[in-house]
Amino acid sequence: MKFTIIPADMYIWNISDLNKFLVTHQAQDISITTNLEGCCCRSIGLYKILDQFNFKSVTIHSPNPLENHEKYNVKLRLPFEFLKVKQQIEPTFHTWDETKIFGTVYGRPLWHRIGIVAHLLTYHDEKSLIGCLSDPGDIDKRELFETNELFKHDPRSFQNFGNILNQLPKQLANVDAYTPGQSVTDGYVAQTKRIYKHFLIDIVAETFTSGDCFFVTEKTVRPMLLKKPFIVMGSKDYLCYLRQLGFRTFHDFWDEEYDGYEGRERYLRILQLIDNLSCKSISELNDMYYSMQHTLDHNYNLLQTRSYDINNIEKII
Helix, strand or coil: EEEECCCCCCCCCHHHHHHHHHHCCCEEECCCCCCCCCCCHHHHHHHHCCCCCCCEEEEEEEEECCCCCEEEEEEECCCHHHCCCCCCCHHHHHHCCCCCCCEEEEECCHHHHHHHHHHHHHHHHHHEEEEEEECCCCCCCHHHCHHHHHEEEEEEEEHHHCCCCCCEEEECCCCCCCCCCCCHHHHHHCCCCCCHHCEEEEEEECCCCCCCCCCCHHHHHHHHHHHCCEEEEEECHHHHHHHHHHCCCCCCCCCHHHHHHCCHHHHHHHHHHHHHHHCHHHHHHHHHHCCCCHHHHHHHHHHHHHCCCCCCHHCCC
């Protein structure tokens, strides 16, 4: 019997349905999938829940190459699906018109995303391009905002978010859905590529930031396709794993020490890095942009040729 969980970073959305499934199928062979979501199953509490029951066998299908368990059988399913791009990007989109320094685009209002948006709008409003589809004025969408988590991680960011609340939503994406007929990454890039010429550095807020996971989505692939540098709020060692796949990051141009941390520490170090980069002049940023062209070209070409190293998973684990 098979069940698909809907994971957040630290919990399971459909926890009630999962419990009903587990109660119904005790002492049987069961299969659980996280679908296309590469969360850490320990962080969402899945293993603790399973330990409360007895099954003949449990198989977990996950796209997270770091997932493992001493008791339950973990199978890798559709890893790195978001790296599979089909379309080339016209050179006209590989430019910077010097309008803004920072850009960030997201859908679900996770704690670190609304915190980064609040920081950018509070301290670097004139230098930032913000895209956030979620509307805090919509009573049905309001519960999606992880404000409690933001307060727990950083009360100052929570206060900043309260001050900029009436500025949301900010529409940059054409639609909040996959584009029919395209891969998941190509579809989202098609919706947002027009805005990338307006900013230089993409502040990527990935879906999962906790535990042992490495899950690359279109949020990371998009700046590589648009040939822009990026800072990633993701799981610990996220950039390290990217480099092991063959991609290049930006430690030659700014401090990437934040990659050795997760959660609150990673988040606060990224905010400080944003503050540091905001002090650079347009001339300095242009010089930096010119110097990193080889890195940007490398990442773009790696995606187009699909020559990144995903076959040697042991290299990552």
